Amino acid sequence: MTDPRLSRRSALKGLAGASALFGAPALLSACGDDSEKPTANTGSATDPITFGSNYSDDATKTAFAALTSAATTSTKVPITVNTVDHNTFQNNISTYLQGTPDSLATWFAGYRLQFFAAQGLLTPIDDVWEKIGGNFNDAAKSLSKGIDGKYYLVPLYNYPWVVFYNKSVFAAKGYQVPKTWDDFIALCKKMKTDGLIPIAFAEKDGWPALGTFDIINLRVNGYDYHIKLMKHEVPWTDPGVTAVFDKWRELMPYLQNGANGRTWQDAAKALENKQAGMMFQGSNQVAANYAPANLADLDFFPYPVINPTYGQDYMDAPTDGFMLPKKGKNTAAAKAVLEYIGTAAAETKFLETDHWDVGLANGLVAPTYNEIQKKSVAEIAKCKNVSQFMDRDTVPDMATAMIKAIQTFVDSPTAETVSSIQKSAEDQAKTIFTK
Amino acid sequence: MSVSRFNRRDGLVVAAMLGVPLIIDAAFIWLPALASVGLSFTKWTGVGGVQLKSCDSLPSVPGIPQPGCLNGVDNYSQAFTTYPDFWPAVQHNIIWLLVFAGFATPLGMLFAVVIDRGIRGSRIYQSVLFLPVMLSLALIGIIWELIYSPNYGLINSVIGRTADDNLIDWLGDPSLNLWALLVEASWRQAGYVMILYLAGLKAVDPALREAAQIDGATGWQTFWRVIFPAMRPINIVVMVVTVIESLRAFDLVYITSGGNPLKGLELLSVAVTQNIVGETQRIGFGSTLGVILLAISLVPITIFLYQAFRREESPK
Amino acid sequence: MKPSRLSSAAAQVFMVVMLVLWLTPVVFALYVALRPIAETNEHGYVSLPRSLTLDNFRAAWTQSDMWHFFLNSLYITVPAVLLTLFLASSFAYVVSRLRFRWNIALLILFTAGNLLPQQVIITPLFRLYLAIPLPHWLSESGLMYNSYLGLIVINVAFQLGFCVFVLSNYMKTLPAELDEAAIVDGAGVWTRYWRLTLPLCRPALAALATLLTTWIYNDFFWAITLISTGDKRPVTSALANLQGQFVANQNMIAAAALIAAIPTLIVYVALQKQFIAGLSLGSTKG
Structure with missing residues (x-):
């Protein structure tokens, strides 16, 4: 039989935690907004990071693995990927970002990004964009910004x-x-x-x-x-x-x-x-x-x-990319990885095994593009404006x-x-x- | 015997036996539940804290969600008026309960009675009928998708209704899908009830049966007049289980419609989930729906349990 | 009671029909899982097999790292089931076998706790879990959140209500003389509970153990909301991962889901004997 003391101890701790949480008069305001605190854990630029990924489809998972291993080669940052399926990842994004998020995470451009950025759950990455800005056109840039005008996303691909x-x-x-x-x-x-x-x-x-x-x-x-x-x-x-x-x-x-x-x-x-x-x-x-x-x-x-x-x-033409959760660890290394991902070389690596999305870097024509991808690039380029999809725009x-x-x-x-x-x-x- | 007659050691033992489960239940179930009641009067995205200020007094910037704030009873009036899922959900929950109480539970009881009579192959029947209770939600979702899928599913293929002009949309058609789901749910519920009743039937004194038979009662009479009343503890368990499972019913709908309930499949617990466990959370509003669900389920159960337990306490 | 031949024939026919109805969905899923996706895509699920293979099962097993997730399920399910049964039976003993003043109120409190939908308590619970520190040897995150212990505790707490309810109902049917005789012999509360009452509750405990195992093993709500690391999740929520991984390959997902069902089936078969032995043991006391 399992030791009941164990659960009693944790239960008591639970009570202590609970009274800290719900004690009057702070009531629920004491639930604490950790995002306000400065992130202590910046780390050095080569510390290992974890990468939360919703690229759970088989082929995309392979493509993502190729991208992260190329990133490790380029930046010397060891990367552990934490894959969670699409639906679960999206449904839990709010608790994920407030809990113990990874150093980097996959996400979407558009209002869906701005919503979480505006609530202080993401770290702005203007410094990353100073280095990678030249690789992207204005449309991609505006998609990566929050309402406050700061950058919060490094885009990877879109699709029509x-x-x-x-x-x-x-x-x-x-x-x-x-x-x-x-x-x-x-x-x-x-x-x-x-x-x-x-x-x-x-x-x-x-x-x-x-x-x-x-x-x-x-x-x-x-x-x-x-x-x-x-x-x-x-x-x-x-x-x-x-x-x-x-x-x-x-x-x-x-x-x-x-x-x-x-x-x-x-x-x-x-x-x-x-x-x-x-x-x-x-x-x-x-x-x-x-x-x-x-x-x-x-x-x-x-x-x-x-x-x-x-x-x-x-x-x-919805755009997918990567964001930097505020509570994630080893920010410096994470930013180094983002700087690598925001290049045509990184996108090309990813697109080696992805045959339905197209990269966003300026003038990128990956050698592995099939007819569908080539036509996608051309048709998206013809548009005066692309929207992100209703569930990303509202x-x-x-x-x-x-x-x-x-x-x-x-x-x-x-x-x-x-x-x-x-x-x-x-x-x-x-x-x-x-x- | 009364508590006062315990010696010191017994007192400590009793305190621990009561105290540990109580503390766990209080800390991890009731405390959060009470907090949810509090949250049902707020508007909160689940991010940051909740300020003890009225929402009207806080600035509202377009595109940026307001910080958590007090919203009075607005959530409740919204639930009853603007929220389009509410009344259909109540209606569907009632249908669900009626089908469980009128069909699935009696069916499970029938299974138990037949098996308990020592029918040949009872072990196999018992195992197979209980099988759905043991399967994971993911598997059940896949299984029934294969059965109901409009173009490739088992039913439509067998009855030849897979062409575009004659197919039956079992899970999408709002006049059908609740019933399709109730078939799945009954498939699970009957086996569950069967096991509970099997346990109950095994505990009935065989002498009761024999006495009834000597008195010339038929099998039917023996069951309803003698055995069924003797299973009172299990009847209570089954009744509570039936009500709980009908009100809590959410997983089958959730797995069928991937989070957003299709029209015709609205249920209160699904609405709670949709608002609370989603990409953006309406914690306040979802809690309101949860509190309503809780109130609906607590009232009859408390009355019933109180009656049931009190009658047992009083001398017969 | 000796049923007439006619009625037992009717019962036999009825049960065979039900058996077929109950098995068809599962067997159909198994049939799909045994066929290659290319074949079912071309001919539909309802068609004669050109080939039957275990490839989907093999692929599901290797590509999803299922062994690892099975172990996670084991770490969570076993302690949670044992702990729940122990705590629930001790509580049930006190409220049902000792004349305790608040027993009805306490019973209602516990049973009602079991009525709460999981979704209603999840938000405050999540905050609570983030606020409770654990030593690092218990939880990598240093928190109740994202730890096995956290998952075990909530499963125990959530299942307690139902178990207390069932067990107290069961214990009430045991004759009162049992305790009275033991008291005369000078047995303390603990002895009367552990040595005397629990063994008599074997049928109820076996039934509950079976149910608890399937519930806790199959739970995925707590797992997806309270564990953020994909690798720490139990097998049922890892199935969702696989579903995301092979969206278009229903056949392989069916295979994986069938594999994941095996442990509960084993527990059922193992406990069924216990269960039935226990049940017949219970019947003698009337």
Whole structure:
């Protein structure tokens, strides 16, 4: 039998800790904001560091291992990688950063970065950017900054959200890549009569359909409107939002049925098996999910033009990178590693085994790029502006509310549903955004 | 016997036997729970501390979350009014409870009774029916994804409904998915209840049965008039388990919809999780939902337990 | 009671149908796990096998470092189960076998504690865990947070309620003369609890041990919220890692999840004998 004294002792300690925590009158304010304290543990520039990673997919994990070992060779900093799966990592990010975080951690650009930076959980890395600034364009720079204008992220790659299709299917049936919305709808009709599912579609995971909302919004209302809407400077009941859903309703008959219960992997499978004609999603998912043998057949085009004012000027191209948690140890060494990662050489190393993302360093064309990657670089470069994706451009609570709203819409795409979810979204936005 | 009759050593032993579990329970369960009740009146992202000031008095900078602050009963009124998941969640929790109480639990009891009668192969039945209770959530999620998946799943493949124009969206369709999940949940619950009742049935004095049979009672009568009442302690356990499991039900939905419950699958405990254990936390609001859930579950259970225990205390 | 032949035939048919219903999902998952992903991608899960192999199992085992995570689960589950049973039975003994004034209130307190959803207490608990220091030989982080001990303690605390409830219910059914006779013989409280009462509780303890093992072993909520180092997590939350690692390979994930289920199955089979022996032992006392 286990020694009960052990648990009693810890329980007593627990009580002591608890009374320290909850003792009046400080109550919960005593929960302590450690982030305010200066970080004592800077260390020397070659101390070992740990690296928290959500690159849990097999191939990405390998690519990341290549990157960290190259970083060790270059900086002499030994790196231990602490891999945690995607979902768990994201869900626990707040407790992770406040607990015992690693020296460095993977994260996303956009509001999702600014949110945590603004709460003092990250160390600004302006000094790193003084050295690596020349490697990146202005878009990448602004994505790496917090609201306070300081840098908090070193970006690694991004990837485009575009319409994927199989070249062989388009060639066999004589389909043309649609330029405009009308062409797009006509093509969908044709595919349907040819016995294909026009557009593979899945929404069980919640976020994939946000991409469809984003792109129609960008095409109908433009980038500035998108950003304003994400910041709730435009209400969700705005006619602009109704217009987005109206376009989407035109498309609904051509999207794969039963999307709310389908994982995006199964949708990608329908495209790969040529049961579906097209699929709109990130290359990071569709291309990564394709069997290597079928990858050569995969191609994409940017979403068709809806409003000629905005043409094909914008797309979602989410950027991933690395941040420096304030409570992490050995900051000096961590910064040295970041300086290495912010170079074209480091990105090239990473992209040796990653065949669906593209590096962000100026003019980088990694020798290992495939056709999809080369085209991704070209298409992203053509954009006047790229957005980050709804769940990265707005408060996460709002993105969660919209996931629900959009699932409701997918389930019953009627005008009544649209007006009711717009109202509900606006009600929730008010509670989320007003203080 | 009363506590006062203990000698010194016995007194210390009793104090330790009561004290250690109590301290652990108080420190790690009740203290956090009480703190959560406090938090339910605040607005807090979980970062930094909570200031004992009204949220209205603190500045609000766009894009930067306010520090933790006192929000009065706003969270509660928000839950009842603006939060769209609340009322569907209450409704689904009630359905869940009804299905458990009316179907899964009786089914488990039936399993136990049949097995207890010494049916041939009872060991195998017992093991197989209990199997789902032992599987991890991850495995259960994968298993049922394989069963329900619209294009590739077992059910749709077998009944030939995998084409785009006729497929059945078991997990996505809001009129179906709660029931699909209840099948999964009952699959687990029945085995659990079965084991509890098996333990109960084994403890029933065989003489009771024999006496009833001599009196000419049928198997059915014997069970309901003699055996079932004799299992009172287990009945209480099972009842409490049924209520707890229906109100706490969250894991199957969580694993099915990856954190964001699909329409039709809203449950109170899922709503709590979504707000508290997420990338950005609405600790205050999530705690409010948790307190509501707690209140709903505590009231009937406390009344029931009190009645149950008190009746036992009083001489028969 | 001798059931009639007709009713026992009906019972047999009913149980066979249920057996098939209960097994189908698990067997189907096993079937998928035995087939290569390329094959199921092309032909769907519901199709005749072209090849059946253990490759998915082999790959899951080697690529996920599963042995390491199994050990983590062992370090957490075994002490937690033993500790919970010990503490719960001693508490249950006092409140159910001694005429103790506050017994109903205490029982309700514990049972109600078990009603709390984990999510409700996690935020304050997380803060509490960050505030409790531990010596470095117990926890690398120097804190209750991110330590095995922290995980054991919360599992014990969280499961205590249910166990106290079940055990006190069980102990109440033991005849009161038991204690009275022992008191006459001059036995102290400890002897009466440890030597006399506990052995009689074997069926309940075996049943609880089985349930506790599966619950604690399968828990992943505490593990993902209170352990931040991926390598320290028990096998069930490490499965999530694997799920992230092979998103598109359902077959291999199914294989890994099936491997992870083996220890609970072993515990069940091992304790089942105990369990049944204990149960029949319990029946004699009426």
